[in-house]
Amino acid sequence: MHSRALLATLSFLLVVGLYLPLGAPAAQEAIPGYPFLPLTAANVRAFSRQVEAEAKAMTAFLEQKYGDDRDKIERNPELTAYRKLLHDLQEIGARLAKGETGDDLARAFTRAQRLHYAIKASGEDAPTEPRWKRRLAMGTNIALGPLLLQVPNVYFPPMRLGARGAAKEAARLYRPEKPGVPVTREELAEMTALEVSRLQPAPDHPALAPEPPGDRFGAFLAEQTRLIQALGKKTRTFDFAYARRILYYDELKEDATSPKITAKDRYGQKWKVKWGDEVHTDVALTRLYIDLGGTCTDLKFYAGPGETILILDPPGKKAGGIRTWADLAAALLRSKFQFHADRYLLPAPVLKAPDGTILGTGQVDAAMIERESLDPKYLGAYFVKFKEAQLSFYNPALRRLGGAALGNVGAVEDRVARGSLVFNAWIKNKDMKDDNSRVGLLFNPDTGSFDRCVEFQSDLGCSLGSLRSSGELNAFEKSFVVYHTTSINFTMRPLYIPKAWQACTWADARWMALRIARLRRADLERAFSECGWPPFVQKVAVERLLHRRNELVEAFRLEEDGIKPIPCDPDFDFAVTTKQGRDFPVRRGQIQADSRLVQELEATVHPEGLAEVISRKHD
Numbered sequence: 001m002h003s004r005a006l007l008a009t010l011s012f013l014l015v016v017g018l019y020l021p022l023g024a025p026a027a028q029e030a031i032p033g034y035p036f037l038p039l040t041a042a043n044v045r046a047f048s049r050q051v052e053a054e055a056k057a058m059t060a061f062l063e064q065k066y067g068d069d070r071d072k073i074e075r076n077p078e079l080t081a082y083r084k085l086l087h088d089l090q091e092i093g094a095r096l097a098k099g100e101t102g103d104d105l106a107r108a109f110t111r112a113q114r115l116h117y118a119i120k121a122s123g124e125d126a127p128t129e130p131r132w133k134r135r136l137a138m139g140t141n142i143a144l145g146p147l148l149l150q151v152p153n154v155y156f157p158p159m160r161l162g163a164r165g166a167a168k169e170a171a172r173l174y175r176p177e178k179p180g181v182p183v184t185r186e187e188l189a190e191m192t193a194l195e196v197s198r199l200q201p202a203p204d205h206p207a208l209a210p211e212p213p214g215d216r217f218g219a220f221l222a223e224q225t226r227l228i229q230a231l232g233k234k235t236r237t238f239d240f241a242y243a244r245r246i247l248y249y250d251e252l253k254e255d256a257t258s259p260k261i262t263a264k265d266r267y268g269q270k271w272k273v274k275w276g277d278e279v280h281t282d283v284a285l286t287r288l289y290i291d292l293g294g295t296c297t298d299l300k301f302y303a304g305p306g307e308t309i310l311i312l313d314p315p316g317k318k319a320g321g322i323r324t325w326a327d328l329a330a331a332l333l334r335s336k337f338q339f340h341a342d343r344y345l346l347p348a349p350v351l352k353a354p355d356g357t358i359l360g361t362g363q364v365d366a367a368m369i370e371r372e373s374l375d376p377k378y379l380g381a382y383f384v385k386f387k388e389a390q391l392s393f394y395n396p397a398l399r400r401l402g403g404a405a406l407g408n409v410g411a412v413e414d415r416v417a418r419g420s421l422v423f424n425a426w427i428k429n430k431d432m433k434d435d436n437s438r439v440g441l442l443f444n445p446d447t448g449s450f451d452r453c454v455e456f457q458s459d460l461g462c463s464l465g466s467l468r469s470s471g472e473l474n475a476f477e478k479s480f481v482v483y484h485t486t487s488i489n490f491t492m493r494p495l496y497i498p499k500a501w502q503a504c505t506w507a508d509a510r511w512m513a514l515r516i517a518r519l520r521r522a523d524l525e526r527a528f529s530e531c532g533w534p535p536f537v538q539k540v541a542v543e544r545l546l547h548r549r550n551e552l553v554e555a556f557r558l559e560e561d562g563i564k565p566i567p568c569d570p571d572f573d574f575a576v577t578t579k580q581g582r583d584f585p586v587r588r589g590q591i592q593a594d595s596r597l598v599q600e601l602e603a604t605v606h607p608e609g610l611a612e613v614i615s616r617k618h619d
Contacts, residue, residue, distance in 0.1 A: 025138050027129045028496045030121035030403035030434035036113060036410070039106040041096050048089045051116060055082035077399035080441055080450050081119045088112050103182050107172060110410040111206065115453060117409050118439030121402025138495050142467065145493035146482065149425060153488050154506040157194040157557060165189070168505055170415035173199035179210075194560060197510035201415045206439075207404075207455040208416050209293050213518045215526065217287040224299060227397035230445040235267055235396065244301055244391050246309045246372055247271055249322055252331050258461075258616050259332055259339035263310060266373060270394035273310065275344050276616045277470040277608050278461025279390040284531035284541070285427055285460035291523050292423065292515055296440060296454040299393040302532035305605055306346055306385040311364060315380045324359045325350075325384050337616070343607035346385045361385045387605050388532055399441040403434030404455045407499030417500035419512030420457070425490035426516055426548055428476055431462035433496040464541060465613060467493055472613035473537065474590050478544045478570035481551040488555050506556070513552040517563045521546060534601055536574045536585045537610055543570040543589065 037043040058079050066072045073079065092108055128134075141148065161169070166188035173183050173196070183191075183199060203210045221240070228238045247263035253272065260274040279302065286297045312328065313321035322328045325345060332339040351359040360382030369376055404411075411417040424432050436459040441450040466475035482489045488509070524545055528538040546568035552558065553565050574586035576597055585595040592598055593611035601610060608614050 025134050025495070026433055026435055027134050028137060028433050028498065029129075029405070029407050031117055031405075031408075032129050034117055034120070034405070034408050036408055037109075039109045041093075044089060044093050044096060044109065047113070047116075048086070048093060051082065051085055051089060054119075055079070055086060058082055075399075077401055077441070078119050078122050080399045081115055081401055084441060084449075084451055084453070085112055085115050085119070088115075103172060107202065111453065114206075114405055114409045114455070115401075115439060117405045118401040118403065121434065123402070141495060141497050142493045145497070146489055146491045148497055149421065149492055149494065149501070150484065150487040150489040151421070151504050151506050151509040153483070153486055154193045157560070158192050160192055161189055161196065163189045165193075166191075168503075169196055170201075170418055170505070170508055171410075171413040172202055173415060174202060176200055179203045193505075193507045193510075194557075196505075196507040197514070197556075198561070199415075199507075199511075205295075205416060206453050207295055209295050211293065213292050213515050213523075214520070215291065215523060216293075217290045217527070220290045220297075221299070224395060224397060227443045227445065228395070231396055231443060235269070238267055238269075240299075240301070240393075243267055243269060243393075244271065244303065244308055246311065246374070247273065247391075248375075248378070249310055249312045249328070252322075252335060254336050259335070259337040259341070261328075261332075269396060272392040272394070273308075274390040274392060275339070275341065275386075275388075275608075277465070277472070277613050278616075279388060279471075279608065280531040280533050281464050281471045282390060282392075282459070282461035284528045284533075285429075285463055287527040287530065288427070288519075288524065289457060289460060291519060291527060294456050296398065296442065296456040298438075298458050299395055301391045301393075302530060303386065303389045303391050304532055305387050308389065308391060309361075309383050309385060311374070311378055311381050311383045312360065313381065314378045316377060324353075324357065324382055325361075326357045326359070328384070329358075344386045344388065346387055351382065387607060397443040398454075399450045401439045401441070404437040404439045406432070406434050406437060411498070411500045412503045414500065415508055415511060417498070418504040418508040419515075420498075421490075421501040421504045422509050422512040422552070423516065424463075424494075425480060425492050426545070426552070427460070427463045428465070428480070428492050429460055429463040430467065430492065430494045431459065431496065432457075432494065432498060432501075434498075462495075469613040469615040471608075473540045473544070474611060476541070476544055478547045478589065479551060480548050481555045483555075510556040510558070513556040514558060514561060514563065516549055517553055517558050519549070521566055521568075534585075534606075534610070537591060539572070539574065540570075540586060540589060540591060543568050543572060546570075 037047060062073045062076055062079060088108065089112055092105065092112065095105055166185050169188055174181065175183060188196060201208055225238060225240065228235050243265040247265055250262040250264055253260045253262055258274050258276045258278055260272050263271050263273055265271060283300050283302045286300050289297055313323050322331060329341045332341045346361060350361060351363060353359055361384045364374065364378050364381045364383060366379065368374065369379060406417055436457065437455065438458040439453065439455050442452040442454055444451050462470050464470065464476045465472035477491065480491050482491055524542045528541055546566050547570040550565040550568065553563055571589040572586065573584060573588065576583050576585065578596060580596060583596050584592055585597045586592065591611040598610050
């Protein structure tokens with residue numbers, strides 16, 4: 001017994017040593033110990049006073065920082081959120097003063113506190129847990145994930161829940177035919193787990209659109225374009241394709257864990273340019289997230305070989321600028337990422353200095369300025385083109401705040417937060433912490449204000465791969481459901497496990513499984529068609545996701561709702577004919593490292609790899 005315990009301990013320590021970040025990992029909760037208040041008149045008054053004082057302090061800070069620049073002050077997301085929060089609290093207080101009670105008012109107060117949580121999470125001085133505690137929690141999640149990621153199994157779904165079972169279910173659930181009347185605990189007790197799984201969250205839930213899953217991303221992108229154009233004269237003709245065609249270098253960013261820079265487009269809007277193992281996954285899965293029913297997401301696009309031109313600092317910029325490719329490559333290598341950017345530069349054409357230093361892909365001349373409507377100050381500047389990159393847009397129609405609470409402020413009782421366990425296990429997203437879910441305020445053209453609150457998963461890139469590398473599809477298993485004696489488990493070793501996941505019931509999980517199962521093959525294929533992977537790699541991802549989807553159909557008895565398995569072949573072979581003969585980029589569902597086509601694509605377009613993916617940590 002002692003030897004087995006020692007072996008288990010050593011194995012645990014080995015896992016921690018191999019996979020934990022070298023520095024302190026981020027915390028699961030953005031604001032540990034945040035005081036979540038129940039609805040009472042006294043609590044609303046006290047909370048309102050606190051928020052008012054914080055808003056005044058924020059205003060004073062911004063006025064000191066920006067002086068008379070009212071535009072910068074007014075565009076501050078936290079100040080915008082404080083103003084909305086004060087308005088909402090005033091309304092809640094007025095309703096309480098009139099003698100109103102009920103769940104609707106309690107829900108409004110919870111949402112107000114969730115908005116406040118996100119404001120506080122935006123601050124640089126947000127409290128955090130001790131380093132040792134964060135490392136221990138992450139190590140435990142990695143080592144024990146397949147045991148911890150589970151929901152209690154229901155062996156006889158027609159059985160009524162009873163009072164004890166009803167107490168474990170999510171709060172504020174609604175019958176589809178009565179979206180304005182929440183089901184009471186007493187009513188839940190008389191229902192079966194199957195019936196509870198068909199109940200829906202509030203129709204105005206900040207993280208879930210009321211429409212059924214399906215082809216939604218195109219309409220979402222069109223709506224965001226409309227909102228951006230409605231902001232004013234500067235963006236009235238905004239177009240995403242035109243915007244991301246040419247970018248001006250801004251600065252190197254050393255936040256988070258992926259190598260990236262910021263840049264600005266010809267409208268003056270800000271973008272993030274990113275490389276590495278999340279380039280494809282983030283693009284595909286943000287689309288899939290919206291198709292599933294997300295209310296919002298960060299807008300991310302794939303840029304293939306030469307599709308986006310990055311213009312470096314102009315000749316007239318003061319010393320210290322990034323004027324050549326050599327400057328940018330050196331800066332990325334010196335950064336905390338220690339990123340070897342040379343692999344991503346298109347090899348031809350290139351301009352070189354007499355000593356062989358690479359200056360760029362080309363140089364801006366008068367004809368290019370005229371043709372591309374460039375700022376004349378960039379005459380003589382060098383520009384570069386990449387084999388591939390990911391472009392992430394800083395959406396001016398969204399005032400983006402800090403993390404959304406996943407373990408506090410009502411999340412543990414929320415069906416969407418609970419059910420996200422199944423979605424994230426399905427795509428094998430290991431990185432579900434508060435900071436990778438966001439709260440934001442969308443612009444409302446009707447009011448001219450940022451007054452629509454949304455919550456969303458903001459970083460889905462750490463998915464579809466191994467513990468080390470994202471997007472390593474050979475390590476993305478076709479199966480992820482395991483049956484234990486009393487539970488249904490998911491075989492993932494996550495970095496984080498939100499408290500909401502730990503509260504997920506069979507009914508919550510089945511509700512999300514139903515949403516996933518209602519996505520068609522065409523929906524998955526469309527999402528991956530824009531991610532930049534070669535078609536045979538896209539097919540590997542789609543076939544495995546469909547196989548995992550079919551496991552949910554069986555595990556949660558979705559046939560009771562008319563859901564059937566979708567035919568798929570995760571073990572398919574994919575053959576191509578080349579001048580050298582027949583080549584198999586995929587055999588038995590695995591991308592082949594010795595395939596001539598795979599090797600050529602890795603050398604020319606996909607430096608992070610296709611068969612074996614280079615992780616950010618080991619670049």
